[in-house]
Amino acid sequence: MTYIKERRRILVVEDDIDIADLVTIYLHNQNYITHVAYNLEEATKLLEQRRPDLILCDIMLPDGTGTDWIRALRKSADLPVIFLSSRQETEDIVQGLELGDDYITKPFDPDIMVARVKKRLRPAPSTSENMVATGENVWRDGWLDLHFDRFEVRVNGKEISLPAKELQLLFLMASRPGHVFSTDYLFERIWGLDNWSDVRTVMVHLHHLRRKIENTSSTHRYIITVRGIGYKFQAR
CATH class of the missing domain: 3.40.50.2300 (Response regulator)
Structure with a gap:
């Protein structure tokens, strides 16, 4: 390792x-x-x-x-x-x-x-608190693992398959933790010029994404609604 x-x-x-x-x-x-x-x-x-x-x-x-x-x-x-x-x-x-x-x-x-x-950039402190046990471009917190290089998602240690749009939404938001994305921005970035849908499809896809990656019985909640503005990925 x-x-x-x-x-x-x-x-x-x-x-x-x-x-x-x-x-x-x-x-x-x-x-x-x-x-x-x-x-x-x-x-x-x-x-x-x-x-x-x-x-x-x-x-x-x-x-x-x-x-x-x-x-x-x-x-x-x-x-x-x-x-x-x-x-x-x-x-x-x-x-x-x-x-x-x-x-x-x-x-x-x-x-x-x-x-x-x-x-x-100054060298980061090399203490164990600032190290991640992986040789890849990975974000993990014990429940959710995101492999950015391979666009791979694991939940509680098990790899899950996500539809393309949900996968794109997740990795776009996770690339900027805490940043609030408007619904219009997410729709434009992911769906582009598709004219068969509208911004409501963003909410539908995020709803399905939440059900697949979040553990509502614990503190593992990632897709946060910012009322009146949009959504953000909450890294814990």
């Missing part, structure tokens, strides 16, 4: 959904957990809740600038920060490098972005 370090958490602060999704996909492929905030208010809440190991931050955001937010953050926390910005003026880059640890201009090569993230 091979031991690997616990998956590192990265907070992505980016208001462009397409860029945020691109960053998330590439970081996920490298076994990172990502939490996405589309404005500074969301970023502040996620920072308090998730304790990331690194921040990828845009500069121009709907409710302020990433540079001002990081400047304030530096007074109470010391985290690696990489700015992502379309601003390419020398003054902006110099300011970003003074406040953060790196500066990437848009458009950027996702592979280079990942390489810079790897370089800036």
